[in-house]
Amino acid sequence: MDKMNFSISRDILYEMTSYANSSPDEIVGAMVGKKQGNSWKCEEFIPLTNISTENKEVHYVPDPNEFMSMLRKTTHVSSSAESDFLGIMHSHPNNRPIPSVTDVQGAGYTGVYIIHSPKFKETRAYYYDGNESNRNWDPIELETN
Numbered sequence: 001m002d003k004m005n006f007s008i009s010r011d012i013l014y015e016m017t018s019y020a021n022s023s024p025d026e027i028v029g030a031m032v033g034k035k036q037g038n039s040w041k042c043e044e045f046i047p048l049t050n051i052s053t054e055n056k057e058v059h060y061v062p063d064p065n066e067f068m069s070m071l072r073k074t075t076h077v078s079s080s081a082e083s084d085f086l087g088i089m090h091s092h093p094n095n096r097p098i099p100s101v102t103d104v105q106g107a108g109y110t111g112v113y114i115i116h117s118p119k120f121k122e123t124r125a126y127y128y129d130g131n132e133s134n135r136n137w138d139p140i141e142l143e144t145n
Helices: 010-021 064-072 101-106
Strands: 005-008 028-036 039-048 084-091 111-117 122-128 137-140 142-144
Touching: 005 010, 010 039, 010 084, 010 111, 010 122, 010 142, 028 064, 039 064, 039 084
Parallel strands: 005 039, 005 142, 084 111
Antiparallel strands: 028 039, 028 084, 111 122, 122 137
């Protein structure tokens, strides 16, 4: 893919990071908006419940009912939907916002993955192209507006 342009409002980014900062555990949420070629715009952040039965401080599993409810409202499932599923945001409460082995191996969707670290007050974004043979997560810039 050529250079990815991912734009997000400061308000939505603040909503994401505030949600992450509010929990000692990993949080997870979905990003929806519009895709136009390599230009994607996040228009909504949907917090999802972390139902992981493992150590939630380093692991997340989005509630499948909440996740499917969100997907049904997007073109990922419904061709008549007005919004696209753009990707996943989650936190690393005590580590840098760098994809872990679990993040890379567990990535199930082509899209943007945003990671926020409350401890280091840092947010990074990555694009995963869905290629399961190499599982590259390319760093991308967040264009805030």
